[in-house]
Amino acid sequence: MKIALLSYSTKPRGGVVHTLALAEALAALGEDVTVWTLGRGGDAGFFRPVHPAVRIQIVPFPDGPPEESVGARILRSITTLRAAFDPTPYDVVHAQDCISANAAGPCVRTVHHLDHFTTPELAACHERAIVEPYAHICVSAAVAGELAAGWGIEAQVIPNGVAYDRFAVTGPAERASWRSRLGPYVLTVGGIEPRKGSLDLLEAYALLRATRPGVRLVIAGGETLFDYRGYRARWEARAAELAVEPVVLGQVGEDELPSLVAAADVFAFPSLKEGFGLAAMEALAAGVPLVVRDLPVLREVFGEAAQFATTPEDLAAELGHALATENPDRRSAGRALAARHTWDAAARGHLDFYRSLGTHA
Incomplete structure (x- = not known):
């Protein structure tokens, strides 16, 4: 075909x-x-x-x-x-x-x-x-x-696949390098934009700092066609008002991203709208605790493998809980969930669908 x-x-x-x-x-x-x-x-x-x-x-x-x-x-x-x-x-x-x-x-x-x-x-x-x-x-x-x-x-x-092995198996030296550079950190991937809930995450981080002053918020990614300069300016102004200084990495190299994810203490995913949440699934593959916005789609995709939050206050509380509490059962469940989402299965699902279209395909 x-x-x-x-x-x-x-x-x-x-x-x-x-x-x-x-x-x-x-x-x-x-x-x-x-x-x-x-x-x-x-x-x-x-x-x-x-x-x-x-x-x-x-x-x-x-x-x-x-x-x-x-x-x-x-x-x-x-x-x-x-x-x-x-x-x-x-x-x-x-x-x-x-x-x-x-x-x-x-x-x-x-x-x-x-x-x-x-x-x-x-x-x-x-x-x-x-x-x-x-x-x-x-x-x-x-x-x-x-x-x-x-x-x-x-x-x-047809759900997404995930490059499970790429995130599940990362080098100790590469993870240690990120930890040495950043210290303990909450990571999000997707940049600073309205759909990603960046302002809510900023507010949550300011609340989290009250009890976890040594934890950094790290933001990676953010390539987009849209003009979010106004939103970014509001985000930066609010960060100054809250006296917090998140680390904004921008686009991270493809070879560096898995170790950045795997070295995080917790992955935050407060998006207001998502279709699946591929970056969050990659964090589960890496064995990183996951806190997501309480949306129907994210309940569907992540189930018991994630912690859910709605408001900045909820988000701060769940991030703090994830930082303070080791939960090997949830970590194991997250890895198992990510491992089940293979690109081979996604491709076979697509082929079956293409073939079902008859003369259209």
Whole structure:
């Protein structure tokens, strides 16, 4: 089967991580897979090496003028990818996000999570990327339920895989290096943005410092198409008011990330909206205690392997509890949960779904 997987970036965001891992797992099963994406800012490759069995097509996407709005940049992204992509060689065209779904023409669409945009062009793009694909996949039943309730669309649920061994087995020297640099720390991955609940985590950290003054908050990642400078400014101003200084690492190298995660004392995941929570599942693979926002999707995915919180006060209390209490049963349950989510199983689920589409595929 000739399969095209379309993404929107070469950077390490969850949907891009998903696309590459799925492509490699499909290729390992003998399928002919090509990943299409946009090369932003001169990128000629992805953030990590990709198995040579997967073909890569990176469409150059030069920077726009300094005054270009987010909406204009997204519309230009769609136009650029649409002009370059030819669907005719493929049995299945599978878009992984709003931009690629608008560019692909008739396609399968994975809806990782649902957004709510207020600018007209973004709202229109989001709507088209939901209603125009002929088949839909969600990575959790909770998001599939949102799709059914809001649009009457029935989606196939195929959970994410996780690179279990990559996070479960890390070098002692690499972990020790992070501990030497940072001391004890609470880690979150995903950057500083509204959807990630960054302001709530900041408030929780200030409360936690009252009883755990030696613990740092470390924030990694944050590559995004959107302009969160205003939110970041509010976050920085609030940090100054609270007299706390989180460590903001930005994008961490692919080889360094597993040991950063594994060396953490606890992983915080206070997102306001998620489709699955791949970064949190990677933390469980590393054996790190996990505290997440109490959302239906995260209850579904993590169950008894995580601790749940709603308010900053709850979050601070649960983080403090995780720091103070060793829970080998929960740690073991978390590792076992992560180990069950394989990319091989995800790829086989996708192949079964593609084949079920008959003449559409």
